[in-house]
Amino acid sequence: MIGHGFMGAAHSQGWRVAPRFFDLPLAPEMTVLVGRDPAAAAAAAQRWGWAESASDWRAVLERDDIDIVDIVTPGDTHAEIALAALAAGKHVLCEKPLANSVxxxxxxxxxxxAAADRGIRSMVGFTxxxxxxxxxxxxxxxxxxxxxxxxxxxxxxxxxxxxxxxPLTWRLQKDRAGSGSLGDIxxxxxxxxxxxTGLSLETVSGVLDTVVRERPLLGEGVGLSGTASSERGVVTVDDIALFAGRFSGGDGYRALGSFEATRFATGRKNGFTIEVSGALGALAFNLERQNExxxxxxTDPAGEQGFRTILVTDPVHPYAGSWWPTGHMLGYEHGFSHQVVDFVxxxxxxxxxRPSFADGLHVQRVLDAVERSAGxxxxxTAVG
Structure with a gap:
């Protein structure tokens, strides 16, 4: 695994736990964690269960005992690392968004x-x-x-x-993150x-806004929760993204979608909701109530219609049968174990x-189209 921030912890949990609850056809070995700071990488490796740590990812790619490379670094390094890993014959799992540009x-x-023709697999981490x-x-x-x-x-x-x-972190710098709330969430x-839905966005119309345009710079060695310096830097990404989109569909009909991505929704910690309306029914999902x-x-009789809540913890539901008895809830980290299961x-x-790098490219094209429309x-604006 290359990188060891927030996503490093989540991915490590997935690699560590998945083989213990699911019957995998291959046994993942958490061999080496790579980070720029040798001391920080060593501490993360010990804490999360990696056998060793390193600071040179290029050297790690040359090792014969490495089969899979998991990329959890900031977006500006995804392309370089993934391309080198594929060329070295390694299977690649890359965090989203796939890259910083189309x-x-x-x-x-x-x-x-091209790597798939050689039996090398790759996937994007839309967990x-x-x-x-x-x-x-x-x-x-x-x-x-x-x-x-x-x-x-x-x-x-x-x-x-x-x-x-x-403070001004890398997620607020376009050269590091690619975009702000639009690309991040x-x-x-x-x-x-x-x-x-099984549908694909083909045109979009959007608006982007940066609410706070300058923020304190991070002091030397200070993290997100630490004390910032007195100097300030420019925020170069969006804080709020709103856009409409039309999905491709059969028989000439194109479903309409509305999208919002914001890191300024006061009181919302991780509020991800999706509602889908169809001719025969509808569904609604809320990540903050993710087991429902x-x-x-x-098509129900008129007197019996209404939204009903399904508790998605029964053994017949996707992934649920390998965990706990019905009604015993799963959490945020379980999606990363399921990601490991499917990739392995x-x-x-x-x-x-799936999602493939081609799927990741499509999402990148949608992000780009929203930015062009807002600009x-x-x-x-057409996607692609």
Whole structure:
């Protein structure tokens, strides 16, 4: 694993726990964690269960005992590391968004396609696909329970930047992060909306805004929760992203979607909601109540209609059968174990895992189209 921040902890949990609850066709060995600071990497490796640590990822890619490379670094390094890993014959799991630009994502997708011809697998870490309730929502749509999809409403709301004096981290710098709320959490809304509905965004119309344009710089060795310096730096990404989108669909009908991504929704800590409306029914998912799915069946008798809450913890539900008895809840970290399960299975079976680098490229193109639409005031901008 290259990188060891917040996502490093989450991915480590996935690698460590998945083999203990699921019957995997291959046994993952947590061999080496890589970080720029040798002392910090060593401490993270010991804490999270990695056998050793290193500071030179290029040297690690040359090792014969490494089969999979898991990339959890900031977005500006994804392309370089992933391309080198694929060229070295390593299977690659890369955190989202895939890259910082469409050009980088295109190069990565082409490299992944060429590597697949050699049996090398790659996947993007859109982990919310693997929350059991979200996967179950996809299954209901695929089974035709909602009929023709007509409208999607997706919103990802956080408030961790609502304090104007919070320091300027790498996530607020476009050269490091690629974009702000749009790419950081809006990418999740795009991917999960498409995953659940089976539809693909083809045109968008959006607006972006930066609420706080300057923030205190981080002092030497100071983390996000530490004390910032008296100097200030410019925020170069968006704080709020709002956009409408049209999905491709059959018979000439194109479902309409509305999307919101903000890190200024005061009081919302990780509020990710998706509602899908169809001709025969509807469903609603809320990440803050992630073990539940609301389902409305419009074919019920008139006197019995209404949203009902399904507790998605039964053994028949996706992934749930390998964990606890029905009604014993799963949490945020379980999606990362499910990600490991699916990726390891694809590697063992020689199949193409999803979401692929091509899927990640598509999301990158949607992000780019939203930025272009917001930048020039276009009413509708084509994806790609």
């Amino acid at each position: 050009a980088e994502a295109e190069e990565m997708a082409l490299a992944a396609e 919310y696909r693997r929350v059991p309730a979200a996967t179950f929502a996809r299954d209901l749509v695929a089974a035709g329970r909602l009929g023709e999809i007509r409208q999607v409403r997706a919103a990802y709301r956080q408030d961790w930047l609502s304090d104007a004096e919070a 809006g990418a999740h809304a795009i991917d999960l909306a498409e995953f659940i 799915l609301e389902f409305y069946d419009a 299975a694809a590697v063992a079976e020689g199949t193409a895992p 020039d005031g276009s009413s509708w």
